[in-house]
Amino acid sequence: MRHLRLLLTLALLLGPALASAQPQPSPDEFVPISEIPPEERIPAINLVAAAYGFVWVAVLGYVWSLGTRIKKAEDEIARLERKGS
C-alpha cells in the first residue's frame, strides 16, 4: 500500500513535467522570415551594427591585451638583464 501511494504521488508529481517535456517544435528549425511574429523581428540595422561593433571591440581588445603583454615581457627582460649584469 505504501509503495502504491508512493507511486501515485510520483505519478502526480511527474505527470505535468513529462507532459510538458513532450517534443515541441524546435526553435532551431528553419522558420521563414515571413512566419516570424512581428515582435520577434529584429531590424537589420541593429544586427549589422552589432556585428561591426563586436568586430571592432574584439580586435581593439585583443590589440590592447597583446600590447600589455609585450610591454610586461619587455620590462621583465630588462629587469632580469639588469639583475644579471
Next chain:
Amino acid sequence: MTTAVKVQLALATVMFAVAPWIVNAAPHEATMGLVYKIYFFHMPSAWMFMIAAIVSGVASARYLFTKNPKSDATAVAAAELAVLFGLLALVTGPLWARKAWGVWWVWDARLTSSLMLFLIFLAYLLLRQFGGPGSEKLSAGLALFGMANVPFIYVSVNVWRTLHPKTSVVPTLPVEMGIPLWFCVTAFLLLFLALLSLRASLERQRGRIDALYLAEDEA
C-alpha cells in the same frame, strides 16, 4: 616592432576606419537587403580563421620535426589568432543568420565543423596555459588535427545540404559587391599578418625570459 609590422598595422587601421563607408556604398542584396552587409566582415573573419589554423598546423609540424622554438612561437601565435578570428566569424554569422534564415544557429556541416575548429584551438590554448612541461608537443598534435579540419569546413557547403551559401558565391559576385569584399579581406589579412608577427615575438620574448631565469638559477 619591425617596419613591416608598423606598415601593416597602420594600413590595417586606416582600412578598418574606411571600411564602413565602403561597405555602406555597396548595393543592397536583392533578397536579404541590408543585413547581408555583415558578410563583408564575416567572410574575411572566417577566412583568417582557416588561414590561422593552417599556419598553426604547418608551424606545429615543423616544430615536431625540427624542434625549432621559432616554429613553436609561430604555432602558438597562429592558434591564438584562430581563436580570435573564429570568435569573430562565429558571432557575426549568427547575427546575419537570424535575419536571413530566421534562426541564430543551425547544426549543419559548415557551422558545426567551424565550431569544432574553434574548440580545438581553444583547447590548444588551454593546454599551453595549464599543460605544464611537454605541452608544446601535445598542442602541436592538436594543431595538426585542427588543420586537417579546414578542408572539410571549406568543402562542406558543396558536399552536404546546408543553408550556408556555396563556395561559388565569391567568384560570381558583381563588381560593386566584390570591391568592398576584397577591400575588407585585404584589411583583415594585413591585420592578421601584423598580429601574427607581434604575437610570435611575444612568445620568443617569453622564451628569453625563461632562459634568463634558468641562467639566474644556475648562477
